[in-house]
Amino acid sequence: MAGGAASGLVEIGIIGLNDFHGSLEPPRQAVNEADGKGGVIPVPAGGAAWLASAIDSIRARHPQSMTVSAGDMISASQLASSLYLDEPAIGVMNRIGLDFNAVGNHEFDNGQQELLRKQNGGCEKFTAKEPCALEPFTGATFRYLAASTKRADGSTLFPATGIKTFGSGSQAVTVGVIGLTLRGTPNLVNPTGIQGLTFGDETETINAAVPMLKAQGADAIVVLIHEGGRTKGEPNPQGCENFAGDIRPILDRLDTRVDVVVSGHTHWAYVCDYGALNPAKPFLLTSAGVYGELVTDITLQIDPVAGRVISKQARNVIVQSVPYTSSRGPLGNTPLFPQFQPRADIAQYVAKYVEASKAYTQRPVGKIDQSAPKSEGPGEKGGGPLGNLIADAQLGATRDKGAEIAFMNPFGIRAPLVPAADGTLTFGDIYLCQPFGNNVVTETMTGAEIKAVLEEGLDDTGPKQALAPSAGFVFAYDLSRPAGDRIVSITLDGKPLDMARGYRVTVNGFLGLGGDGFSGFVGKPDTVTGPTDIDALEGWIRAVPMRAVPQEARVVVK
Known part of the structure; x- marks a missing residue:
């Protein structure tokens, strides 16, 4: 249902991704998850067609939802995507129905002009590889966000924020989104690809954007940031044990009107009630690991009259796909978690690029x-x-x-x-x-x-x-x-x-x-x-x- 009729609250689903890295096929890696018996079990996961099915299953629970990514969607990719300048990775996300993607450091690997082509489409050549090698490229139907990445004239390379409104009348609610990469991006990419760009302080950038989104009527504020941390102890995609990392000093200075932070970069999966770490900052912090092996299901309950989020919760959903043989031997499926089936349209689309790349891969x-x-x-x-x-x-x-x-x-x-x-x-x-x-x-x-x-x-x-x-x-x-x-x-x-x-x-x-x-x-x-x-x-x-x-x-x- 659209919201809690009795309470007057409106429910919005936020579906979170990060660090997809052009993983068109299952990446032959496992997610380590608690087995319910005090142990940990590895689960084979990932693959674009399976990811699409997992996202569809989450959307079925949220009649009103949006899908977002915290960067590094492209580059350092599987060969079937990389050979074709990650055009198929963009094509997959278009078909999945992504709304917003924050730029990550790897988005700049082929330079800013090629990144702009990813958004706008076209076949202009900015790299040694040929664009549009298999089909015309029309660009991303989702919006890149780059709040902290500025040109010499002070303008941002992509919009700093996005906004999406759900429902109408007294039940209308608006979600504002801020997207940005880490300040240290210049240390992670070839300097020639970011010439003329500067990367601002993450917290200052976010805090400057919050009041602007509130002025536009945002009832909820979601930050997509390509920076993250790690937990310690046994892997736990649902937890936040002993959380540490470069993102913490950023979060500890954030405007308290931020409701959700979808993070990335460290390839680590976690769900954190950040208020338990810093009571002054009671937002939700998530990461879905890497390569589309997980996807985060975030639920917001919003009061449209008060214009604020009343409750928020999240869980990471394992994109269980197909068995494979690891360096430690065969790894099969488990009935402890849902096993998704590949979505037919995306499987067919991916197969075209995989087939075309076989001369290289095999x-x-x-x-x-x-x-x-x-x-x-x-x-x-x-x-x-x-x-x-x-x-x-x-x-x-x-x-x-x-x-x-x-x-x-x-x-x-x-x-x-x-x-x-x-x-x-x-x-x-x-x-x-x-x-x-x-x-x-x-x-x-x-x-x-x-x-x-x-x-x-x-x-x-x-x-x-x-x-x-x-x-x-x-x-x-x-x-x-x-x-x-x-x-x-x-x-x-x-x-x-x-x-x-x-x-x-x-x-x-x-x-x-x-x-x-x-x-x-x-x-x-x-x-x-x-x-x-x-x-x-x-x-x-x-x-x-x-x-x-x-x-x-x-x-x-x-």
Whole structure:
């Protein structure tokens, strides 16, 4: 029903997404959810057609609803979307019926002109890839929002806010939406793509927009922000245990008239009654994880006379889809949660792009001797076997540049490598692992500078991330020590690293620009550019009949 007839309240559903990253097909990842018996069960989830069905099921509960996204809908995408400039990701969201999407940092990966084309449509070419390769592209039917992203003249790249009214007469209610990305976006993208743009303070931007929306008659205020946090302990998409992250200082200064914050960026799922964390800020905070594996069902009860939200609640719905084989073995469905069926129109639309990309995705690239899992958790223990394999590949690809050491950022590893029974990997497999197309760079750093950059990954600014090193490089750290002095030993080929000597170091171009907060890689001498990260990985795997996945511990936690 439209609202509580007896109470006079109007019910509005807000359906929340974030960090879709062009996941047209099921991403072969699981959502870890409580099994009701004190344990946790992994549930296979995701895929655009299944996501559409899950959203339809939520809409059936809310005759009046809107669907919103907190950014990174595109880029770092599956190959079937990336090959076609993420036009099919936009096409999927058009068919799903998205209303608003806040820009995220990855929206800028191909530059602002290409992002404007995503909104407006057309086939003008702004990248090396050909636009409109399969069909004309008419642009997004939903509205991008970019409240904190401004041009030199002070105008925003996209509108700062959106507004939607439901019902009529005495039962009419209006929801105002503010959308923005994180202030640190310039540290996460190629500077050439955002030339002339500035990214403002998140809280100041939101607080300036709230009174304007209220003046337009907004009864509820929803913020879509591409910034987030993480919980600690067992994974719990419905909870908010020990919540921490870069979003908290933003939230603690927000206008109290904000009702709901839909967040993203950290790829972590949570539902928080933020008033339990800060009684002065009693809004609802949500995140639906990543890759369309979850979708958030938010229910608002609004008093149209008083013009305010009376109650709010949310739950994350698992988009249970199809079984798959993980690096730990087969993973099947569970009757503990609904299993959605693919929505036919979107399945057909996705199939067209998947079929067109098969020449790329199914090409064999070589063999590995076992599955290579990506590291789980916050990244304090390095990149695991897969991080080590990637670092070795980048070192091998740049030996001709004098490289002696390579590092990989674990947060830049998107999926494990799971070979076929005979060890074969396809290009599609390695692309899922590294979808960015970053060139690797080799530069000169002293031992002291290498230690300093490793310390950056373990400081108290943002989530901790121990870089995965190449073979022969081992470091140990102790988090009980003060920030900046947590590395307790570093060796190369069994000998202590010489703090005064210069070493040739290879990293991906994202790290080379200071990405993930690793400013120590920026501006180093004798920097030369090598192949793309995915070409380096393919070349390393292909170079031998069967590439062994490294198992030794290169990062030691004291």
